[in-house]
Every structure is written in C-alpha cells, then in structure tokens.
Amino acid sequence: QIPLTNLDVIELPGAFLQFQRVLAPPVRAGQPTDQISLDSQPLAIGRGDPHGTVDTARVDLDPEEIAISRVHAMVERDGDNYFLSDRSRLGTELNGVAFTRERLVFGDRMRISGYIFEFTGDALRLIHLESSGTVSAENLTVIANDRRILDQVSLNIAAGEFVGVLGGSGHGKTTLLNALCGINPPTSGEVRLGGVPLADRARLREIGIGYVPQDDIVHRELTxxxxxxxxxxxxxxxxxxxxxxxxxxxxxxxxxxxxxxxxxxxxxxxxxxxxxxxxxxxxxxxxxxxxxxxxxxxxxxxxxxxxxx
Incomplete structure (x- = not known):
C-alpha cells in the first residue's frame, strides 16, 4: 500500500486518474470565504484550529491538512505594496517557485498545499483549478455560405493542458478556435469555458479568456x-x-x-x-x-x- 497525497496521478491502462482531496473552504472570522480582502493590518494564513476561531487577523485553512503549518504565510502592507512571507515548515510557492519574502503583483498565484490564491490588487481570491481552465465542446457545427466547415466536433481540454490543433490550410483550424472562444459562435452545439456556457459573457469575464490573433494588432510606433x-x-x-x-x-x-x-x-x-x-x-x-x-x-x-x- 502507498499513501496518496493531494493531486497524485494514478496511471491505468489507457487512462489517468488524479486523486484530489476535497479541502475545507478558507475561513475568516468564523465565516467561509473565497475572497480575502487585504488592509493595513498583517494577515496570517495557516492551518485552522479544529475548534474554530473568530480572529479577523488570520485565515484558517483545512484543520486536518497536516502539510499546512499553523502560520503558513503572512501578508503585510508596506506603503502602497503588499508583501508575502513564507513562514511554513514545508514551503510555499509563489508562481510555482519557492520564496522567502516577495512583493505581490497583480495576478500572482500562491499555493499552500491544495489551495491556490490569486492576488487581485487588494485581495486574495481562491482559485478552483478543477474547472477554471477547462474547455469543453459538444457537437459543434459551423455552417457558412451553405458550406459545413465544422461537423459535430466534440472535445474536452483539462486545466493546465497545452493543446495544438493541426491541419492543412482551409481545414477549419481558425473556425474551430473562433467558435471555442466566442468570436464567431457555432451554428449549433455547446461550448463551455471553465464550466461556463459561452453565452454567459458576464461570468466569462470573471474567468478571463485571452486571444492572440494570427496578425499582430499592436501599435508599431509605440515602444x-x-x-x-x-x-x-x-x-x-x-x-x-x-x-x-x-x-x-x-x-x-x-x-x-x-x-x-x-x-x-x-x-x-x-x-x-x-x-x-x-x-x-x-x-x-x-x-x-x-x-x-x-x-x-x-x-x-x-x-x-x-x-x-
């Protein structure tokens, strides 16, 4: 027997399984929260007390996750900037790299065990990786000028995957890309980005979708x-x-x-x-x-x- 740890991958014939432990939501002042606002007061982040706390100066994570230290990280304000310090036994990652103390920049991501928090400028937002970066399409069909360019295309892309679409010129690569990201929605079929339907533009803005076209659209006279x-x-x-x-x-x-x-x-x-x-x-x-x-x-x-x- 081998003990499983969070996010371990199990390889089976023809398939991969990922073990994910469901962690308790972050708690601040006794209330679960996905959005941790920051102010001038230092904020401690760490393993919670099984009996609970109501301390507004700390965020309690899953009390049964032994990989998390009681005080795992500290966020402190210095002038206009926020700084993140690692106080843990096993280390904390900032943008995938171990650190001691770093200034936080918009979009920075901190990992504590199975938790990932993103810095938004004045808060830390909990990221749900299992759905935030997924792309799924079912029975996509695109018809233009009475020509069927895509015919019942389905796919599923997991968060963190790097996927290339290969094909000859005029075989529908750009049409598929534009249908998936919503530039030219499909004639029929369904697309979900991060689990959100393509038609729900407000929620898609929260997820964040980036698109780089083939032709650069940058002002060339600027530096x-x-x-x-x-x-x-x-x-x-x-x-x-x-x-x-x-x-x-x-x-x-x-x-x-x-x-x-x-x-x-x-x-x-x-x-x-x-x-x-x-x-x-x-x-x-x-x-x-x-x-x-x-x-x-x-x-x-x-x-x-x-x-x-």
Whole structure:
C-alpha cells in the first residue's frame, strides 16, 4: 500500500486518474470565504484550529491538512505594496517557485498545499483549478455560405493542458478556435469555458479568456513598454504603481525587458508575437487561445516561442 497525497496521478491502462482531496473552504472570522480582502493590518494564513476561531487577523485553512503549518504565510502592507512571507515548515510557492519574502503583483498565484490564491490588487481570491481552465465542446457545427466547415466536433481540454490543433490550410483550424472562444459562435452545439456556457459573457469575464490573433494588432510606433502599459491601463482598474510592477514582471518573463524602449516596428517577428502575448497575459486569463502563433517565424524562434508557452 502507498499513501496518496493531494493531486497524485494514478496511471491505468489507457487512462489517468488524479486523486484530489476535497479541502475545507478558507475561513475568516468564523465565516467561509473565497475572497480575502487585504488592509493595513498583517494577515496570517495557516492551518485552522479544529475548534474554530473568530480572529479577523488570520485565515484558517483545512484543520486536518497536516502539510499546512499553523502560520503558513503572512501578508503585510508596506506603503502602497503588499508583501508575502513564507513562514511554513514545508514551503510555499509563489508562481510555482519557492520564496522567502516577495512583493505581490497583480495576478500572482500562491499555493499552500491544495489551495491556490490569486492576488487581485487588494485581495486574495481562491482559485478552483478543477474547472477554471477547462474547455469543453459538444457537437459543434459551423455552417457558412451553405458550406459545413465544422461537423459535430466534440472535445474536452483539462486545466493546465497545452493543446495544438493541426491541419492543412482551409481545414477549419481558425473556425474551430473562433467558435471555442466566442468570436464567431457555432451554428449549433455547446461550448463551455471553465464550466461556463459561452453565452454567459458576464461570468466569462470573471474567468478571463485571452486571444492572440494570427496578425499582430499592436501599435508599431509605440515602444514595447508603452504598448503594454497603455493596454494595461485600458483593461485593468489598478493604481499606477501596480500597473508599472505588472508590466515589468511580464516583460521580464517574456524576455522583452532588453527591448522595452524599442519601437514595436523595429522588433523581429518573434519579438512582436511576444508583445501580443504579453498584452493578453496582463489580465491573467485562465484560458489563452492563440491562432497560428508561430506563423512566419524561423525554426529557432518557433522553438523558443513554443518553449515559452
């Protein structure tokens, strides 16, 4: 016998099973919550007391999850910024990396055991990964000019999967992509993104859907930093210092920091594609659609872009 831990994957002939322990919801001041507001007071996050607490200065997680320390992490405000400190025995991850103390930037994700929290600028929001990044389609049909382009297409994509659609020119790849993300809804059939029907636009905005078209739609006369910053100001309701921190984080992550003050027009094709991707990543979408992202790139740049994605 082998003890199972949360998110262990079991391989069977022809199938994979994932073990997931259902954790108790976070509790603050005795009340379950998915949204943890932040203020000037330090906030402790950790394993809860089985008998319960009503302390507003801490968030209690599942009291039976022994991988969580009693005080696992602390969130503290310093000026206009919030800082996250790891106080645990087994470690905490921020954006998939262990840390000691880091400034929080919009969209940062913290993992404590099976819990994932996303920083929204003034709160921590619990992320339900089992559904937030899924794509499902059933019997999609698209008819245009009396021509059946898609015929009863069904698919299921799990959260965290990286899926490519292959096919010759004119075989319906872009039509399928546009039907899945809602740009051109299908003639018939159903699409659900993160478990939400495509018609429910309000809830889809909460999930976050990103789309990078084949042709770059970036103002070429702007510098890289200007293009990304202006898009952030249009899309996000964040104070200037948080926008600056977010733009800096994204340009560094996509390898654009050395080109931050270059005009988009002076970049290579691969670099311009990265700018388009950076703009879509600003809002931290749970699902990202890309239409032929490697089109026009040489093999070296294509490999680098695929590795990045």
């Amino acid at each position: 890289v930093n200007e293009a990304i910053t202006f898009s952030a100001k249009l899309r996000l309701r964040l104070p200037p210092h948080q926008i600056d921190a977010l733009v800096s984080r994204i340009t560094t992550r996509l390898g654009l920091a050395p080109h931050a003050h270059q005009r988009v027009a002076d970049l290579s094709g691969g670099q311009r594609k990265r700018v388009s991707i950076a703009i879509e990543l600003l809002a931290k979408p749970s699902i990202l659609f890309l239409d032929e992202p490697s089109s026009g790139l040489d093999p070296a740049n294509e490999e680098a872009l695929m590795t990045l994605l």
